[in-house]
Amino acid sequence: MKTQFSTAFFILFIAFGITAGVVSCKDGDPYDVSAYFSENEKDTLLANIITYTSQYAKGATNTTRFEPRFRKEYVSRLGQYKFEGYFVAPDSTHYFFINRPVGSGYYKRGVGGKFKMGKNLMPMQYEELWCTPHFKSDSLVLERGEFLFKAMIKEGNIDKYVTMKHYVEWPDSTLVYDKKINEWVVPAKVQP
Numbered sequence: 001m002k003t004q005f006s007t008a009f010f011i012l013f014i015a016f017g018i019t020a021g022v023v024s025c026k027d028g029d030p031y032d033v034s035a036y037f038s039e040n041e042k043d044t045l046l047a048n049i050i051t052y053t054s055q056y057a058k059g060a061t062n063t064t065r066f067e068p069r070f071r072k073e074y075v076s077r078l079g080q081y082k083f084e085g086y087f088v089a090p091d092s093t094h095y096f097f098i099n100r101p102v103g104s105g106y107y108k109r110g111v112g113g114k115f116k117m118g119k120n121l122m123p124m125q126y127e128e129l130w131c132t133p134h135f136k137s138d139s140l141v142l143e144r145g146e147f148l149f150k151a152m153i154k155e156g157n158i159d160k161y162v163t164m165k166h167y168v169e170w171p172d173s174t175l176v177y178d179k180k181i182n183e184w185v186v187p188a189k190v191q192p
Contacts, residue, residue, distance in 0.1 A: 031149070033086035033096075037121075045121045046083060047075045049098065052126050052182050053111055054081075062181055080105060084142060085112075085149040092116060094123070097149035099141050107134035109169070110145030112152050113177075128177045128184070130158050133169040 029035060033042050056065050057073035064070070085097035097112045110132040115123035129152055132144050144167045152158050162168050171177060175184040 031085045031087055033083040036086060036088060041121060042083065043075075043078055045123075046081055046098070047071070047078060048122050049096065049126075050074045050077050050081055052123065053098070053100065053128065062183065084110065084145055087149075087153050089153065095149070095153050097145050099138065099145070102134040107136060108138060108141050109134045110141045110148070112145065112149050112158075114152070114156075125179075126182055127179050129171075130162075130168050131170045131184075132167060133165070 033045075037045060051065055051070075051074045054074065054077055056062070057070035060067070060070045080101045082099045083096065084099050085095075087095045089095065093114050094117055095112070095114050097110060099108055100111055101107070102109050110130075111128055112130045113126065113128040115126040118124035130148050132141060132148070135141050148158050148161065148167060151161060158168065162171060165172075170184055174186065176187050177183075178185045
C-alpha cells in the first residue's frame with residue numbers, strides 16, 4: 001500500500017512538474033508582450049504606438065495626431081501591426097519591436113524603440129531606435145528584428161550595428177530619429 005501511494009505520488013509529482021514547465025515556458029517569455037499586458041491593454045498600447053509610427057490620420061498633423069478625433073483611424077490599423085518583442089527593463093524603460101506595413105502593405109519592416117510608460121498606456125519619451133529595410137517575408141523581418149531587439153535591450157542602443165545595411169535601414173546618413181517631434185528626419189533638420 002505504501003509503495004502504491006509513493007508511486008502514485010511520484011507520478012503525480014512528475015506530471016505536475018512537466019505541466020508547470022510547459023506553462024512557465026509559455027507564460028514566462030520575458031520578450032512576449034502578453035507577459036505584461038492583457039489583450040485589450042496590448043491593443044490600446046499598440047494603437048498608441050501606431051499613432052507615433054504610422055502615417056498621419058487623414059487631416060492630422062504632427063501636433064494634432066493624438067487628438068481624440070483621429071483615434072478611430074489609428075485603431076483601424078491594428079490588424080496591420082504586430083508586437084514581435086517587448087521587454088520592461090529594471091529601470092522601467094519599455095523596449096518594443098513591432099512588425100509594420102510599408103506603403104500599401106505588400107512589404108513589411110521591423111521597428112524598434114523605447115519609451116517610459118505614461119497614463120492610459122501612453123508612451124512618453126518615445127524614441128524609435130531602428131527600422132529594418134522592408135521585406136516581402138515576415139521571416140526576414142523577424143530574424144533581423146529579433147537580433148536588433150535583443151541588442152537594443154542589452155546595450156540600450158544599436159549603435160555598433162547601424163552599418164549592417166541588411167539589418168538597419170535607419171538611422172543612417174539620410175534619416176535620423178528626432179525625439180522632440182517623434183519623426184524620422186534628414187539629419188540637418190534635427191531639433192536641438
